Amino acid sequence: MHIGKGMAMALLPVDLKTLKPECEGQPMCHLTGFSRSTPMIEIKKEFKNLPDGIIFKSGHHVVCHNLAFGPTGFCAFFENLKDGVVGTSDAAKELFEMLYSKCDHCAKIRLDPTDRNNNGTFKVDYVGWT
Numbered sequence: 001m002h003i004g005k006g007m008a009m010a011l012l013p014v015d016l017k018t019l020k021p022e023c024e025g026q027p028m029c030h031l032t033g034f035s036r037s038t039p040m041i042e043i044k045k046e047f048k049n050l051p052d053g054i055i056f057k058s059g060h061h062v063v064c065h066n067l068a069f070g071p072t073g074f075c076a077f078f079e080n081l082k083d084g085v086v087g088t089s090d091a092a093k094e095l096f097e098m099l100y101s102k103c104d105h106c107a108k109i110r111l112d113p114t115d116r117n118n119n120g121t122f123k124v125d126y127v128g129w130t
Contacts, residue, residue: 016091016094016095016098018113019095019098019109019110019111019113020109020110020113021098021099021101021102021103021107021108021109022107022108022109022110023102023103023104023105023106023107024106024107024108025105025106025107025108025123025124025125025126026106026125026126028126029074029105029106029125029126038065039065039067039073039074039105039124040074040100040103040104040105040124042065042074043063043064043065043074043075043076043096043124044096044100046063046064046065047063047076047092047093047096050062050063050089050092050093051089052089052090052093053088053089053090054088054089055086055087055088055089056077056078056086056087056088056089056092057078057081057086058078058079058080058081058085058086058087058120059077059078059079060077060078061075061076061077061127062075062076062077062078062087062089062092063075063076063092064076064127067126071128071129072126072127072128072129073126073127074106074124074125074126074127075124075125075127076092076096076122076123076124077122077123077125077127078092078111078120078121078122078123079120079121079122079123080118080120080121081111081119081120082118082119082120085119085120087122091122092122095109095122096122096124099122099124103124106123106124106125106126107123107124108121108122108123108124108125109121109122109123
């Protein structure tokens with residue numbers, strides 16, 4: 001889901017190159033059993049179809065891969081963004097590539113390299129409803 005034009009917002013206030021991936025997530029993430037999990041590979045494919053310029057609020061799924069027949073699965077999303085801050089599909093693509101290059105399963109990136117401002121996170125994680 002994305003928010004419409006005309007709403008007051010601020011884009012992520014951080015240089016993405018300063019961020020560090022953390023390879024962690026829900027326990028379900030590690031039950032896929034492969035060195036490079038199928039959900040990460042499938043989410044990477046979904047990102048190729050994601051148009052540029054889409055705006056995402058905190059918690060809205062950017063792309064997902066259902067587990068079996070759903071409704072559970074794995075999603076990429078921004079979480080705990082400060083009020084008025086939104087993520088973009090462009091930033092999500094770059095952040096996902098950073099996670100994909102370092103992590104085989106679920107992962108996150110804190111959107112503040114010092115974690116002083118608590119700008120939220122970008123995650124690929126197991127979710128109960130895709």
